[in-house]
Amino acid sequence: MVTGHRSLNQAESTVQDSLRQTLSRHESQLAALQEASQASSNERTAEDLETTRTRLSAAEAAWSTFHEEIARKYPVSEGQAFPLERVQETLTDQTALIGWLHVEINPKEVSSWGYVIRNEDPVEWVRLDNQSGRTEMSADIEKAREVHDALTIASAWPCRPASVARITGEIRKLWRRWMAPLTQHLVGVEHLVVIPSGPMLGIPIEALVDSDSVHLGDHFTVSYTPSATIHTWLWEQSAQRRAPMVRSALLVGDPPFTDDHLVAMEREAEDQSFVEGVLFASAEPPLQTTVVRSALFGNQEALASLPRLPRTRDEVERVASAIPAATTLLGPEASEQRLFDLAESGALRGFDIIHLATHALVDDALPERSALVLSRVGLPDPHEAIVAGARVHDGLLTAKEIVREWDLDADLVTLSGCQTGLGRKAAGEGHIGLAHAFLQAGARSILVSLWKAEEEATSLLMTRFYENLTGAYRDERDGRRGESMPKAAALREAKRWLRTYIDDEGHQPFQHPSYWSGFVLIGEP
Structure with a gap:
């Protein structure tokens, strides 16, 4: 993750x-x-492949040379941890940074610690394992993984869970083990x-339930x-920026992936009653891993x-009603080409809010390949683009493209x-994937999902x-009326x-934490 920017001149x-x-x-x-x-090999394709490889190698060499020169001219301390005092300058009396550290002593022993960072005083470290029998901690760690799996499965279940009693009991155990020991150092924290x-x-820790049966998200x-x-870096970037008088937003959704999808959209536009039936249809089953893998490698059947x-x-459309200055891209307009044009022209930098509602394909082995799926209808002919020396669009917006472009x-x-907050697990970095790509591209905060997003609840x-x-x-x-709230609030x-x-029938269909806790805010709050 980049922690500093080089100030390049215009040239x-x-x-x-x-x-x-x-x-x-x-x-x-x-x-x-x-x-x-792969589809059909011929002499012309082989020649084009060799030529393109040569051109790409030359471009990569030029890129490497350029960055070596820039690094010498503008040295920065990227990747280095900031000192505690600099971190504490970003915290108020009501804010605390918390986390956990797990050290494997041997295959059967794990030592676990929790820590709290306030705006002054040293870091408070709290030992979470039983020093006389550390092997118990392995079972507690496995229990946490089981709770995570239970939330993930519940979110993908075709029927909504009817009871929350069992999951409430399990997440209370997590609170007791991982959060309760830290609370003595959180007095006055909001x-x-x-x-x-x-x-x-x-x-999501806001889903944990304390001994009084109160969700942690109701406390903080x-x-x-x-x-x-x-x-700290994101906070410092935000502190230097003046909030816009009017929020500008780019809202993207409902891209068609096949011609049949496009026909359905046209039919819905003519028949409003049909639209209502479609919009409130049951959630689709989660994407299978094999489908995700095949789609990321360009398998046309998987993408279709x-x-x-x-x-x-x-x-x-509902979000747009709350942001009058919003630009919306729906249906075929929700395309890679449109977003590429906005990025190339620099227009993306003018949006204060960007909302992308579509499938995410997450590659936890090669996170730079993770992608958002955009419209795949009317894609330009790739051969014609190559002949013209133009960009080839495939309808996938990858993490690598976001960082670079x-x-x-x-x-x-x-x-x-679904699962837009996932990626490759990395010690000290969380999940490396789409969220990191947007932070590196200049976003100060990202709202992402940890598991399948049920459409109506979302x-x-x-x-x-x-x-x-x-x-x-x-x-x-929350004691406000018509007043804008900070993102986290x-x-x-x-x-x-x-x-x-409560729905029209008097039920509470979204009590289960799998429906309301899966979206989390990463970055400046």
Whole structure:
């Protein structure tokens, strides 16, 4: 994760942008040619492959040389941990950084610690294992993993869980083991910044229940960060930026993946009653790992098998109603080409909020390949693009492309899809994937999901969250009326509201934490 920026002059920035575009263009051409050669090999394709490989190698060499020169001219201390005093300068009396450290003594022994960082005084370390029998901790770690699996399975279950008694009992045990020992150092704290690791990685702590049966999210607002250094860097970047008078937003959703999806959209536009039936349809089953892997490697059948997400159209339109200045890209407009054009022109930097509602394909082995799936209807012919020396678009926006091509000044990026917060597990960095890519591209915070996002619950949560964020509401919420809330507070209220939401039949369909706790805020809160 980058912790500093080099201040390039205009000429250097122009060269950097040109090299980035050249690399991306040759990489997309090479991928298209490799796919074509697998389908049918001929002399022309082989020649084009060799030529493109040569051009890509030259571009990579130019990129490497440029960055070596820039590194010598503008040395920075990237990747180094910030001192404690610098971290503490970002904290108020009401904010604390918390996390856990697990040390494997031997295959059967694990020593575990929790820590709390306040705005002054040394770090408070709390030993969590039983020193006379540390082998018990291995069982506690396994229990945490079982709870995570239970939440993940419940979110993907075709029927909503009817009872929350069992999961409540299990998450109370997690609170007792991992959070209760830290509470003595959290007196006066209202906001927790969590550095998840070990067994707590992937478990939203706001879902934990204390001994009084109160969710931790009712005690604190919560946000997450990969490390104390990244938290500090993002806070410093935000402190230097003046909030815009009017929020500008880019909202993207409901991309078609097949021509049949496009036909359905056209039919829905003509028949409103049909639209309502589609939008509230049952959730699709989770994507299988084999489908995700095949899709990431360009398998056309796998990509065509991805189910459409019509509820994301409703979600985007509702969010747009809370942000009058929003730009919306729906249906075929929700395309890689449109986003590439916005990135290339620099227009992406003008959006304060970016909301992307579509499938996420997460590669936990090669996180740079993780991608958001955009419209796959009307894609330009790859051969014609190669002949013209242009970028080849495949409908996938990868983490690598985001890091290389996007230049953001966004206060918030929301990835409203399934498992958008996952990726490769890395010690001290959490999950490396799409979230890290957007942070590196310039976003100061990311709203992502830890498991499958049920469409109706997600649409309700996102609508409420953006109303809270922008002040587009008239009832009283957390002692406010029509007042914009900070991001973490807006998410906290939306989660609590969804948890207690009562439908037309008098039921509370989203009590289970798998529906309301899966979206977490990473970055500046």
